[in-house]
Amino acid sequence: MLVSSDTPALSARSLYKSYSSGDSRMDILKGIDLSARCGELTLLMGPSGSGKSTLMAVLAGLSRPDRGTVSILGQPIADLGEANLTAVRLRQCGFIFQSPNLFGALSALDQVRLVLQLTGAPAADIDSRAWESLKEVGLSDRTHLKPSAMSGGEKQRVAIARALVKQPTLLFADEPTSALDRTNGDLVIRILRRIAHRNGAAVLCVTHDSRLVGHADRIVTIDDGRIVSDERPETPDTFHHRDIEHAAS
Numbered sequence: 138m139l140v141s142s143d144t145p146a147l148s149a150r151s152l153y154k155s156y157s158s159g160d161s162r163m164d165i166l167k168g169i170d171l172s173a174r175c176g177e178l179t180l181l182m183g184p185s186g187s188g189k190s191t192l193m194a195v196l197a198g199l200s201r202p203d204r205g206t207v208s209i210l211g212q213p214i215a216d217l218g219e220a221n222l223t224a225v226r227l228r229q230c231g232f233i234f235q236s237p238n239l240f241g242a243l244s245a246l247d248q249v250r251l252v253l254q255l256t257g258a259p260a261a262d263i264d265s266r267a268w269e270s271l272k273e274v275g276l277s278d279r280t281h282l283k284p285s286a287m288s289g290g291e292k293q294r295v296a297i298a299r300a301l302v303k304q305p306t307l308l309f310a311d312e313p314t315s316a317l318d319r320t321n322g323d324l325v326i327r328i329l330r331r332i333a334h335r336n337g338a339a340v341l342c343v344t345h346d347s348r349l350v351g352h353a354d355r356i357v358t359i360d361d362g363r364i365v366s367d368e369r370p371e372t373p374d375t376f377h378h379r380d381i382e383h384a385a386s
């Protein structure tokens with residue numbers, strides 16, 4: 138199923154953020170405006186130290202901006218209390234990082250089930266949804282393994298399954314392929330793209346890896362705390378998307 142929607146899953150206006158240490162102050166985000174639509178994979182690129190992870194943390198409501206607003210599904214997160222923000226993050230947002238951060242004692246299946254238990258999913262659905270999510274990332278035959286018995290690529294795919302099982306509206310990934318070889322990195326970015334296109338999630342992925350560029354719907358480049366370019370590469374998929382929209386109109 139191809140989900141196409143203009144709903145801004147995420148919208149940020151005039152974001153500023155600085156860090157102080159001692160007498161000095163470092164401006165990290167210097168007026169960022171960014172929206173992310175459902176159904177799109179957006180890559181966030183830029184030099185080391187340009188503010189990508191800081192921006193992701195602010196967009197995900199993990200860190201507050203000094204100025205500016207972030208809205209998730211049209212709702213300004215500054216208006217949500219801490220409990221509501223946590224609930225939105227838990228139910229609507231998935232997170233994937235460079236390191237998969239799995240629990241050493243749990244099998245792949247249990248890592249994914251745990252998330253559903255935390256979100257309060259009906260007990261009767263938990264097993265089938267966890268299986269489905271692991272199948273989605275190609276790990277149907279690895280569900281019983283603990284992290285020590287998995288390859289780096291497999292562990293990262295469990296981390297994706299764990300983020301995916303919530304069927305998040307927003308998926309934040311910070312350098313999810315940087316610890317992987319080319320084959321696994323390629324697999325991971327294809328999965329992220331599928332999550333955007335098929336599940337209709339807004340996927341934001343920070344990366345340094347220029348090999349991923351060809352997979353993205355949109356590439357936003359940040360330099361020194363500002364967006365310096367925002368492009369939509371022409372891919373076969375872009376044409377496909379447009380053809381469908383054109384045919385439907």
Ligand SMILES: Nc1ncnc2c1ncn2[C@@H]1O[C@H](COP(=O)(O)OP(=O)(O)OP(=O)(O)O)[C@@H](O)[C@H]1O
Pocket residue numbers: 156157165183184185186187188189190191192
């Ligand atoms: N908690 C903090 N306190 C002080 N300075 C910070 C903090 N977090 C980040 N910084 C600084 O903000 C700047 C931007 O950091 P950030 O992690 O956002 O960069 P990045 O673009 O993600 O870089 P990389 O590609 O290396 O991950 C850096 O100079 C960093 O040292």
Ligand SMILES: [Mg+2]
Pocket residue numbers: 189190191311
């Ligand atoms: Mg970073």
